[in-house]
Amino acid sequence: ECEEIVSETVALNSCSWGDSLLELWEEGQLCDITLCTSTDELPAHRIVLASASPFFRAMFTGAGEHMAEGKSTRVDITGVDGETLRQLVACVYRREVEITPQNVEGLLGGSAYLGLRQIQDACSDFLHAS
Amino acid sequence: MIPGRGGAGGKKRGGHFKIEPFRHKVDLDPQYAEKTWKVLEDAIHEIHNHNAFGLSFEELYRNAYNMVLHKFGDRLYKGLEDTITAHLVEVSKKIDVAQGLLFLEETNKRWEDHNKSMQMIRDILMYMDRTYVNQHGKTPVHELGLKLWRDTVVRCDTIKPRLSATLLELIQKERSGETIDRALVRCITKMLMDLGTQVYCEDFERPFLEASADFYKVESQEYIASSDCPAYLKKAEQRLNEETARVSHYLDPSTETKITTVVEKELVGTQVKILVDLPNSGLVALMKDDKFDDLERMFCLFRRGGVLQGLSTMRDSMSEYLRETGKHLVLDPERIKDPVEYVQRLLDERDKMDDIIKKSFHNDKTFQHTLNQAFEYFINLNPRSPEFISLFVDDKLRKGLKGVSEEEVEVVLDKVMMLFRYLQEKDVFEKYYKQHLAKRLLPGRSMSDDAERSLLVKLKTECGYQFTSKLEGMFTDMKTSRDHMHDFRQQGIDLGGIDLQVQILTTGSWPTQSAAKCNLPPELEHCCEQFKELPQAAWSLEVTETRELSLHCGRPDPGRSTLWTAGPRTLHTVDSRTPDAPHCGRPDPGRSTLWTAGPRTLHTVDGRTPDAPHCGRPDPGRSTLWTAGPRTLHTVDGTHYV
Numbered sequence: 001e002c003e004e005i006v007s008e009t010v011a012l013n014s015c016s017w018g019d020s021l022l023e024l025w026e027e028g029q030l031c032d033i034t035l036c037t038s039t040d041e042l043p044a045h046r047i048v049l050a051s052a053s054p055f056f057r058a059m060f061t062g063a064g065e066h067m068a069e070g071k072s073t074r075v076d077i078t079g080v081d082g083e084t085l086r087q088l089v090a091c092v093y094r095r096e097v098e099i100t101p102q103n104v105e106g107l108l109g110g111s112a113y114l115g116l117r118q119i120q121d122a123c124s125d126f127l128h129a130s
Numbered sequence: 131m132i133p134g135r136g137g138a139g140g141k142k143r144g145g146h147f148k149i150e151p152f153r154h155k156v157d158l159d160p161q162y163a164e165k166t167w168k169v170l171e172d173a174i175h176e177i178h179n180h181n182a183f184g185l186s187f188e189e190l191y192r193n194a195y196n197m198v199l200h201k202f203g204d205r206l207y208k209g210l211e212d213t214i215t216a217h218l219v220e221v222s223k224k225i226d227v228a229q230g231l232l233f234l235e236e237t238n239k240r241w242e243d244h245n246k247s248m249q250m251i252r253d254i255l256m257y258m259d260r261t262y263v264n265q266h267g268k269t270p271v272h273e274l275g276l277k278l279w280r281d282t283v284v285r286c287d288t289i290k291p292r293l294s295a296t297l298l299e300l301i302q303k304e305r306s307g308e309t310i311d312r313a314l315v316r317c318i319t320k321m322l323m324d325l326g327t328q329v330y331c332e333d334f335e336r337p338f339l340e341a342s343a344d345f346y347k348v349e350s351q352e353y354i355a356s357s358d359c360p361a362y363l364k365k366a367e368q369r370l371n372e373e374t375a376r377v378s379h380y381l382d383p384s385t386e387t388k389i390t391t392v393v394e395k396e397l398v399g400t401q402v403k404i405l406v407d408l409p410n411s412g413l414v415a416l417m418k419d420d421k422f423d424d425l426e427r428m429f430c431l432f433r434r435g436g437v438l439q440g441l442s443t444m445r446d447s448m449s450e451y452l453r454e455t456g457k458h459l460v461l462d463p464e465r466i467k468d469p470v471e472y473v474q475r476l477l478d479e480r481d482k483m484d485d486i487i488k489k490s491f492h493n494d495k496t497f498q499h500t501l502n503q504a505f506e507y508f509i510n511l512n513p514r515s516p517e518f519i520s521l522f523v524d525d526k527l528r529k530g531l532k533g534v535s536e537e538e539v540e541v542v543l544d545k546v547m548m549l550f551r552y553l554q555e556k557d558v559f560e561k562y563y564k565q566h567l568a569k570r571l572l573p574g575r576s577m578s579d580d581a582e583r584s585l586l587v588k589l590k591t592e593c594g595y596q597f598t599s600k601l602e603g604m605f606t607d608m609k610t611s612r613d614h615m616h617d618f619r620q621q622g623i624d625l626g627g628i629d630l631q632v633q634i635l636t637t638g639s640w641p642t643q644s645a646a647k648c649n650l651p652p653e654l655e656h657c658c659e660q661f662k663e664l665p666q667a668a669w670s671l672e673v674t675e676t677r678e679l680s681l682h683c684g685r686p687d688p689g690r691s692t693l694w695t696a697g698p699r700t701l702h703t704v705d706s707r708t709p710d711a712p713h714c715g716r717p718d719p720g721r722s723t724l725w726t727a728g729p730r731t732l733h734t735v736d737g738r739t740p741d742a743p744h745c746g747r748p749d750p751g752r753s754t755l756w757t758a759g760p761r762t763l764h765t766v767d768g769t770h771y772v
Contacts, residue, residue: 054256055191063253064187071183079192109151113195115256124149 021048022093033060034074035089040082044089052092054115084110091119099126150261151199163202166193167209173254174213177247187254195257203262210255211274218244218282226288231311234296237289238317241279248275280325284333293318294337301338301376305345316380323382335385339392342373346396354401358411360424366397367427387435394436402432402440406447413444414451417486425490445500452483452501456508460515469514473522477545480505506552516559519549523585524566527576539581547588556593560601565641567601571608603639623660 024030024045031043049056059069069075077085084106091097097119099107104123111119159165173190176182197206221240228236252259252271259270269277283289297318300310322330346369353362370393377386405428406413416424432440459465459479465472483501491497509515523546534542553559570576586605590598 058191058253058256059187063182063190063250066182066250067185067187067190068183069187076186076188078188079195105152108149112151113192113257115260127149 018093018095021045025093032073035085036074036076037078037080037082037085040086042082042086042089048092049089052116055113079113080110081106088114088116088119092116097122099123101130158200162200163197163205166197166202167205169193170197170206170254171209171213174210174217174247174251177250178217178243180243182250190254191256194255198258198262203258203266206255206258207262207268210251210271211278214248214251214275214278215282218278222283222286222289225283226292231314233292234300234314234318237283237293238314238321240283241317241321244275244279248272251275276325280329284322284325284329290333294334297334298338298341302341302345304376305372312380319381327384330382335382335388338385339388342389342392343396346393347400350397350400353397354404359405359408359413359416360411360421360427362401362405363424363427363431366393366431369393369397370431390434391436394431394434395438398431398434399437399440402437402443406443413447417448417451417483420482420486422486422489425486426492429491429494441494441496445497448497449500449504452504453507455479456504457511460508460512466512466514469518469521470525472518473546473549476505476509476549480545480548502552505549506554509549509552510554513555513558515549516553516555517562519546519553520559520562520566522546523563524570527570527578527581527585529577536580539578540584543581543585543588546585547592550589551592556597560597561641564601564604567604568641571604600639607639 025048028043031045033044033046033049035042035044046056046060050060051057058064059075064070064075080088084103087103087107088110097107099122104126107119108123108127111117111123170190170193173182173185176185194206197203221244225233225236225240248271252275255271262268263270268274284293297315300315304310319330319334322334349369353365357365370390373389373393374386377383377389381389408415413425413428415421416428428444429441431437432444434440456476456479459475460472465475480501487493487497487501512518523543526542526546550556550559567582570582576582583605586598586601589601
C-alpha cells in the first residue's frame with residue numbers, strides 16, 4: 001500500500017540567515033551600494049538597508065529610484081555623520097544596539113532620519129532612564 | 131545631565147514623552163524656510179514634469195526633514211497643498227479639453243501620473259508624514275493627494291457631470307450589444323473607489339442605478355408585449371447574468387446586489403402576476419407540460435430578493451390549479467366507480483407535483499406545504515375517500531403486490547400513508563380498514579404478512595397506539611386461534627370426518643355486528659363441545675367473556691372463500707358471487723349452508739345486497755366458517771346459497 005504524502009511546513013531558524021548577512025557585510029561580499037559621507041565610505045547591501053529603513057526603501061525602490069540615486073552604486077548621505085551611519089548600519093546587520101551616553105545623541109538623530117524606529121525608541125528610553 | 135537635552139522636542143507616546151532628535155542651536159538664515167521650500171517646490175514641479183532624474187532624493191529628504199525639525203512643518207505642508215492644487219487645476223483643464231472617448235483616457239492617464247507623483251512626493255516628505263502630520267492631526271500626504279484630486283479634478287464643475295454621463299453612455303452601449311473598452315472603464319471606477327466609497331456611490335453608482343431602473347422599466351414593457359412566459363424568463367435571466375458579469379468586469383463588487391436588485395425589481399418583479407397567469411405559457415401550462423427547466427427558471431428568478439411576492443404568487447396559482455383539478459378528480463362520478471383507479475389517480479397527481487417540486491422548486495418547503503394543503507382540501511371533499519384509500523390498500527395487499535420487491539411495497543405503502551395523512555376522517559378510514567383487514571385475515575387472503583405489519587407500524591407511528599390497538603388485536607387473535615387449533619389437533623379427537631377450524635375473536639376488535647345465538651346442527655354442536663373441552667380454549671372462553679367463538683367446519687375448499695356474518699340483522703359477504711336469495715328452512719345436502727337466527731337484512735361489501743339470508747345444512751364438500759359464539763356466525767365458503 002502506498003502511503004499518502006502530506007505536505008509539511010517546517011519553521012527555519014532565521015538567526016543563521018541573519019548571521020550570514022552580517023558575515024557577508026563584514027567580509028565586504030556582494031555589497032551593491034556604497035554610502036558616502038563627508039568622512040567615510042561604507043559598502044552595504046541595498047536589500048538589507050531597504051528592509052530595515054523606510055528611508056533606504058524609498059531611496060532604492062521609491063522616489064529615489066527615479067532620481068539620481070536610481071542609476072548609481074554610490075549615494076551621498078549628508079543627513080547623518082559618517083561615524084553614526086557606520087554604527088547604525090552595523091546595528092541593522094547585528095540586530096542589536098549598544099547605547100552609551102556618548103553615542104546616544106548621534107544614534108537618536110540618525111535613527112530618526114533613517115526611520116529606524118526600534119533604535120530611536122531604545123535611545124529615547126535610554127535618555128528617560130538616565 | 132545629558133548635554134543638549136534642553137533642545138529636545140517631545141511628544142506624548144505610550145504614556146511618556148518621546149524624545150526627538152536634537153535641534154542644534156544654529157543661527158538660521160532668516161530666509162531659511164523660504165529658500166528650503168523653494169528647493170522642494172522646484173523638485174515637485176520637476177516630478178510633475180516627469181523630469182526627476184536629475185534630483186537627489188537624499189538632498190530633498192534632508193531638506194524636508196530639516197524644515198520639520200526646525201518647526202517649519204506648517205510652511206512645508208501649506209506649500210505642498212498649494213503646489214498640488216495649482217497643478218491639478220491645470221490638469222483638470224487639460225482633461226476637459228479631451229473629447230469623446232479621449233475624455234476618459236485622458237482622465238485615466240492624468241490619474242496615473244498624479245498617483246506616481248504623489249508616491250514620490252510622499253517618499254520625500256516621509257518625515258513630515260511621520261511626525262508633523264501625526265502631531266497636528268493633518269491629512270497624510272497620500273490621502274491629501276486623493277482629496278485634492280477629488281475636489282480639484284473629479285468634482286470640478288466641468289468634469290463631474292461629463293464623467294458619470296460618459297460612463298453611463300458606455301454601459302448603455304454595451305447593453306445594446308456594442309463592445310466597449312472595459313479595461314478603461316474599470317480603471318475609472320477603480321479611481322472613484324480609491325477616492326472613497328462615498329465618491330464611487332455618489333458620482334457613479336447612484337446615477338447608474340437610476341439609469342438602469344429606467345432602462346429596465348422600458349425593456350420589461352417591450353418584452354412582456356412580445357414574449358411568452360418562458361422566453362421572458364430567459365431574457366430576464368440573461369439580463370441578470372449580464373449585469374453580474376458587468377460588475378465582475380469593471381464595477382466594484384459592492385454594486386452587484388444593488389444592480390441585480392434593480393433588474394429583479396423592474397424586469398421581474400413588475401411582471402410576476404402577469405407571467406404566472408399567462409394563459410398558454412404561465413405557471414399552470416408549464417406544470418401541465420412538465421417544463422422542469424422553465425419552472426426552475428421561474429422559481430429561481432421569483433425567489434430573488436428584489437422580486438416581491440414572487441413565490442407566493444406562484445404558490446397561490448399552483449394551489450388554485452391543484453384544488454380545481456383535484457376537485458374534478460374526487461367528484462367525477464366516473465372515477466368514483468373504481469376506487470382503486472380513484473386512489474391511483476390521486477397518487478399519480480401527487481407524484482407529478484412532487485416531481486416538479488423536487489426538480490424545479492429545489493424541494494422548497496413552502497411549495498410542499500401548498501401541495502399538501504391542496505390535497506388535504508380536495509381529498510376531504512369526497513366523504514368516501516377514507517373508504518377508497520382502504521380499498522386501494524386492500525386491493526394491493528390481496529393481489530396488487532404479487533411479484534413486487536419489498537422495497538417497492540414500502541414505496542407504495544408510504545405513498546398511501548401520505549394520502550392517509552390528508553384525511554380528516556381518520557376514524558372512518560379505521561372503520562373501513564378494520565372491515566377490509568378482517569376479510570383478508572379470516573380467510574387468509576392477504577398476500578404478505580410483512581406488508582400488513584409494515585402498514586400497521588406506519589399507522590401506529592402516524593396516529594399512535596390507540597389508533598391501531600384494535601387492528602393489532604386482530605392479528606393477535608389470528609395467532610392465538612392458530613395456536614389453539616394446533617393444540618386441539620394434537621389431541622386427535624374424532625369429529626366424524628369434519629374438518630374443524632375455530633377462530634376465537636375478541637369482541638370489539640373485529641368489525642362484527644351483534645348477533646343472536648344460533649342453533650347449530652348436532653354434528654357441529656358436537657364439534658364445538660369437543661373444542662370447548664380444550665383446556666386453553668376453555669380458559670380463554672371463560673376468563674374473557676368478551677370473546678366469541680367462531681367455528682370453521684367442513685372440508686375446506688381451497689379454491690373458495692367466503693365470509694358470512696350471520697347476525698340477526700346483518701350478513702356480510704366478500705364473495706364475488708352473492709347469493710341470489712338466502713333462505714331459511716331445511717338444509718340442502720348438496721350445498722353448503724349457513725344458519726342464522728332470524729336475520730332481516732343481508733349486506734355485501736361489493737355493493738350488492740341479497741334479499742335475505744338463509745339457513746341450511748353445511749355441505750361437507752365445501753368449506754364453511756361458523757361463528758358459533760353467542761351472537762355471530764362466519765363462513766368462508768365460496769358457494770352460492772340458493
